[in-house]
Amino acid sequence: DAGVTQSPTHLIKTRGQQVTLRCSPISGHKSVSWYQQVLGQGPQFIFQYYEKEERGRGNFPDRFSARQFPNYSSELNVNALLLGDSALYLCASSLNSQTNEKLFFGSGTQLSVL
């Protein structure tokens, strides 16, 4: 069975541009979460979606948005990119949205903002 897949794997953008990152969860998983991992830091929670509804949002500006589709795949959008948005963006899926539910992480999208 395929794991969590993210695309693209690498992306280079310039300041002010917009970017869309994509995530396909494991088959049967209904919850998708997004995390930002800046070099040298632990991942930081951005969003969680379950059954196409936003269930949680981390401390990120409104430039960050996301959505989940009927097939449970998800997109993360970042507008007006800043240099500080350069990071590894990780997507994780789980069966549901319970606290101790095991998260399965994808390999991430490495975003570089120049």
Next chain:
Amino acid sequence: AQSVTQLGSHVSVSEGALVLLRCNYSSSVPPYLFWYVQYPNQGLQLLLKYTSAATLVKGINGFEAEFKKSETSFHLTKPSAHMSDAAEYFCAVSESGYSTLTFGKGTMLLVSP
């Protein structure tokens, strides 16, 4: 608010030696605690999790962790390090009703022959 502190950004051990990675947490409610491992250019993989069932938790690859409420700690150990254990390890806590994790800054484990 919940938080996690990992002591030591880098830990070096010799192959066959004891591995000890430290994690202290802060939580206003009984926490759920996790250890994840990240190999280069890969996502995170769950090693083990504490969900109040037992204070000593056994995980994959020979790792285990002990929850000590009095010390607010959840240290990760492995009796004998292997070269393949070299990776970055993250401790994480969750206290909300949904699977949102707060991670520590990570500890890079270096294993020398």
